[in-house]
Amino acid sequence: MARKLFIAGNWKMNLSVETATALAAELAARVSADSSVDIALCPPFVYIAAVRRALDGSVIATGAQDVYHESQGAFTGQISPGMLLDIGCEYVIIGHSERRHTITPPEDDCIINRKLLAALGSGLKVILCVGETLDQRQQDQTESVLDKQLTDGLANLASPSAATLVIAYEPVWAIGTGQTATTAQAQEAHAFIRSRLAELLNPDVASAVRIQYGGSVKPDNALDLLSQPDVDGALVGGASLKAADFLAIIDAGRTITSSAQ
Ligand code: PEP
16 A cells, blocks of 8 residues: 655754744745655644744644643643644654653653543544664564554554554664664564554554654665655654755655655
């Protein structure tokens, strides 16, 4: 089945209102109206509305980097799915490795599952991040780690609600390190994820769900990674902060899409 490639930029905790809107405006001006590849930017919460305005009229969507699972109330400091939709957000990243491993207290699959169900239930499109640490890979635990993150992260998800789901395979050892998974490692993990989705959801949903690769995606490796049959896009951190690099990764996606037609 032909899946539309999806390139998303995760800006993490970077930029200012001025530099964020300038980067969004530059991308909006330089990304053509060609919608053969889906594109999204995920700025810090406080810049989403300004970035959304800077992107108006372009094909680029906005996303958030996290969300809370309750819809409203006494949850100081939290942001609900409805609030994200209210400011024009279409996507939300859930379970990023920095939330699972770097930020304390770490998020576990149970809280990730609550966020995912709340976000999908409200109409947000979820990018669920999964991936193993270097230790886990070296101990040959990659598939068991991915299996647990998918089984627990997608618990109680009814197949019809998974129609807009995106999975990002992000090996923790490749994020922000400059060390990219080989195309064979990425394809193997993506194929495993798709086979588990077929069992956890159903085969039709599994073949429609887009699985992005994330972990030091750069202009010089994007074409090879995106050419893999089960790699349906990229979640890009560092390189999404530079307009030229992010545009080159989008162009790699468009090249693959046009050569497949
Ligand atoms: C990420 O933030 O999800 C990511 C993959 O970062 P980087 O591209 O910098 O490795």
